[in-house]
Amino acid sequence: MAQRDEPLSGQVQVWKLMYAYVDSMALNCAVELRIPDIIHSLGGGPVTLAQIASHIPSPSVKTCVLGRIMTPLVRKNIFSAHCDGRETLYGLTPSSRWLLQGAGHLNLSPLVLLAGHQYMVSPWHSLSDYIKDGGSFPLKRAYGCEMWDLESQNPEFSRTFRDAMACSNKLMMKAIVDAYKDGFERVGSLVDVGGGTGSAVAEIVRAYPHIKGINFDQPHIVAAAPAHGGVSHVGGDMFEAIPSADAVFMKWILHDWNDEDSVRILKNCRRAVAETNGKVILAEVVLRPEGDGLFDDTGIASDLTMITQTGGKERTEPEWKKLLEEGGFPRCNIFQTPSLLSIIEAFPA
Template identity: 35%
Template sequence: MELSRFLHLSTNIIAPFTLRCAAELKISDCIDAYDRQAIPLKELARAIPIAPEKEPMLGQVMRLLVQQGVFAQSEEGYMLTPVSELMLSQGSDMGAFICFATEPDNCNTLSQMGNWFRSSGAGTLYQMKHEGKSPWETTKENKEFGNLFNEAMACHSRKLMKDVVASCPQLFDGLKSLVDVGGGTGTTVKVIAKTFPELRCTVFDLPHVISNALKSELFNAMGGNMFEKIPAANAIMLKQILHDWPDDDCIKILERCREAISPLEVGGKVIIVELTIDLETHDPMATETTLCFDIDMVAVFGSKERSRQEWHNVFQAAGFVNYKVHTVGIYSIYELYP
């Protein structure tokens, strides 16, 4: 039993690369184009297309993906599931996310974790592997890597925010203005603005990031530094921003948010979307996913995902005593009031 568990943990790294293969071959699109009927292996191989001699290996890849619930299979062939629908080009197109997660440089960085623990110094694992550079410097200097990062964050934001808006529309009711801090290329506010057209939305990020923001009549874009000053608005949104930073920096960011938001009487608040570590949940997959993200934060940013108590401590230190918590999937939505 112990050996079986160890082998499972050791070989499970193959799974994300198989998922990446499905994304790169656009298998979901091929099945969808088959009028959502079950597509036989031979027809799938022809639709991709791949060389006939590789058809049996494609079958082996599909067998693993079916076992994992990515695709379904009947006697007639393969079908989409809610998971594989996330990789449809005309849907969430989450293929970019798995491609970034399995990007060779990211994998090589994580492979050096043992060496990083043995090394001295305060730098992160990412900095050790990249000659002292932060991931922000890499995305700025390496355009290809930066574009891949932006695409991954955009497809993830698109799906997550659709779920948030559908599950918690009250977050945005009555607001007249919202600033998305660290909003990247504008995917998050675009989803919000489409649902709440009366809401004036602004993306706020570093100048070189804003230069790549989606051009849209739905929102404005402003460049700046969130540690210095955040544009004034009824509400400030921080979606998966604080987990990149240690507690002291999170407190500084939230203090700038307090300075920027309107009084409570006119809807002033900070909306935070983050994972929350819950070791007592009855969903082991959710716990494992959150803990894996936690290790990624350690390796890349020297930060962490936080428990409910750790979030509470950060909020209080920044002067936010009153807040509400909502749950959407594995994410927590915190509403902080001035």
């Protein structure tokens, strides 16, 4: 019986993958409409579809379509649902509580909105062409520029992108700070390369006030950065030079770049810590293609996303060690954090 079911199960798997984007787009739609926030404002459930629709700011909400959007999200446990004998009543689940935008706590909504943005989705259609003939990676093929140019030229997308990066910082920095306590305690000065508005290094300095923090990014980015106690902002180009410090911190930076460019950045990190014989601290995905950890599937998905959006890559432990050695850091330790990212602590000879 099992053998006769094998062809059918294979067919089912193809159907599931074929329509996997539907779940993602339904989730994006729910976040855009702020459905989790609406249910939360009504007490978290149970609430009717009509109650949800009445709080969407539009005079002509298609309630029947809204109900159909909810169906796959209920099946995926984003929302709960039960019938009281007359109509379906909806509520929040542990997953949808991660999508509350106005609750003043960590949430994933900005990352959902970035992942579903048309600028992020359209380049996937060029992936097979990129594999066949090389050349520019898919996003550059689609728009004629790199992500950073796209972000700087489009205010609406820039807001979406920056909100997502700030969300990523909030979500992951607590895990990083908690997991690397001993490592930060012995650092006197720390430069965060590609630190954006400085929220990540500010989080580290708040936890370890003895650290002199330097937020380093492109001049136009640090020019708009807010003041943070214990942190100075420095503009520049990481491919040219990096400010000197006891340690260089980079969160989810090298995955944006191919190996050649990453080695260039690491060599500049090596020069930045030359006087103190310091270290580089990376917060990055460590791919485990055969792993069954909570975030292993997400790491693999992120790797394909890097191919499409930046021409970069996520890396396995052997790939990280090889890259670091070529960049001047032959010794490293890897610490898993309770998040998607690991800490890679690397030293010169």
